[in-house]
Amino acid sequence: MARDVLVLVEHSEGKVESLTSQLLAIGSRLAKEMKVELVAAAIGHRMENVVEALQGKGIDRILVVDDPGLALAGGEVQAHVFAEIGKQVEPRLVLVGYSLVGMELTPAIASKLRMNALTNCVNIELRDGVITVTRPLFDGTIHAQIALEENATAVVALQKGPAILTAPLAKKAVVQSITIDVNSIPSRSRVLEITEEPKGDVDLGKAEIIVAVGRGIGDQEKIHFTAELAEALGGTLACSRPVVDVGWLPRERQVGASGKSVAPKVYVACGISGAIQHLTGMRDSKRIIAINKDPNAPIFQVAHIGVVGDLFEIVPALTKAAQEAQTR
């Protein structure tokens, strides 16, 4: 019968993604409460470093598929391999990271295993013995709590949340190698290469102050208000995805899941509603200031300081105050 908690490991260049470490911390707590095993599945090629990095995270068993055919595997093949592992483990819960990679794999794996998938979750916990998840709806303005029926299984894809710090655990995971004939998996797609965004002149990762502009600015002609604020504060101008999508600022200034992840000392979000994909890239900033006219905007869920108001009044006033402070 389905019982264990299975975490699907995401890794690149021999390193385990921080989102996976977060899943393992959550999964280890859940497994303990459910009195079941925490199992991790890691697939790829030359997996020694990944397997090593998975030790000390409270895992009972690490299942590894190490095959040259997985070095550059596409979604079809990866989903197939993970589903095969799922069939062997028969887990109660499969935990996946809601990254761009996880978003591609989750529905395919769930459909192969005939399981429900609950995606985009911000929380999972055992509440009075019932597995309960929380996930956003309607642009993040509403959160729904969903309880799994008794004995029901699910693939749960969790968003990157605030970092969870855990001390290494003494428990040594048993490593089991699984052989799957990867070459015989039916696949009508292939990954040709992995590329990186060319490095531009802007290094958001090094900025101590970031002034970020969102769709709320309304017009490319008005971007200068935020650019001037960034300059007056000695900071760097950044933006959310919609601003890049309409071509108002270049891709290198984009903060979020598909752009840069940043954690500056100060992050000033101007007219950014706070889509999940954006929050993922900036929620670890030390101090988040949000200026938005909508008091229900999800950005206020992560902001430390908020101003509900017109950014065309607040931003120029703040620019002026910063300029005056400089000259004084």
Add this chain to the structure above:
Amino acid sequence: MNIVVCCKAVPGLVTDLKIGADGKAIQYQGQLLAINECDEYALEEALALKRSHGGQITAISMGNIKALDILYYALAKGADKAVRVDCESQDPRVASNVIASALGKLDFDLVLTGTQSRDTLGGQVGIAAASLLGIPFAYAVVEVEARENNTVKVRKELGGGRYAEVELMLPALLCVQTGIQPLTFVPPARRIRARQQPVASFSLADLGLQVDQLAPRGYRFIAVRPPERTHQVELLQGSPQEIATALLNKIRESL
């Protein structure tokens, strides 16, 4: 190249939100149904591919009669045909089964859709439907290049500024990212004219599906409400100048 674009009608404003009596669905009054923005980008990409490679575009949407509005909008934008699947469900497993069955009735080389809908934020139906149909798929696609040998080459996002170049044999399904093409404006006159075009309708019976097969199962909603704040946000009030002074102090003490 024949392309099907899956698009969803999503509400702009939602009121009277509550959990249905059986706990399986959320009920609400949805105002101003519009095409889901991600799906509109999928439509734009389909139009761009049609301009360079020819073929027909079919827009398909699952929903009640109100979903017709976005299908007329798709026709006004340049889709050749439109199909409404008469089924209402927010359950991703149900929706992907229905959409996969409907796609099975259509002739296509490529299916394009967005990455997620703004109402349920699930992002499942496209990939799940592809998986059910056994066709290759790619998520978060930012470039599509149609090739001679019955394949497409796409560039898709992996996150953090990394991309994968993937070759897919047709037929295939792609979930495209926002911004893949610029959104174009549709003159009101064209939108009015489009309302005279026919929209085909598939019932569940047409698709060989039965209503009771399509009940969500395995979970129930127990609460819907505005998000709990994990920490208290300090809201500043006053004149813009007062707020600016306070903000500047806060910024300085953070450095």
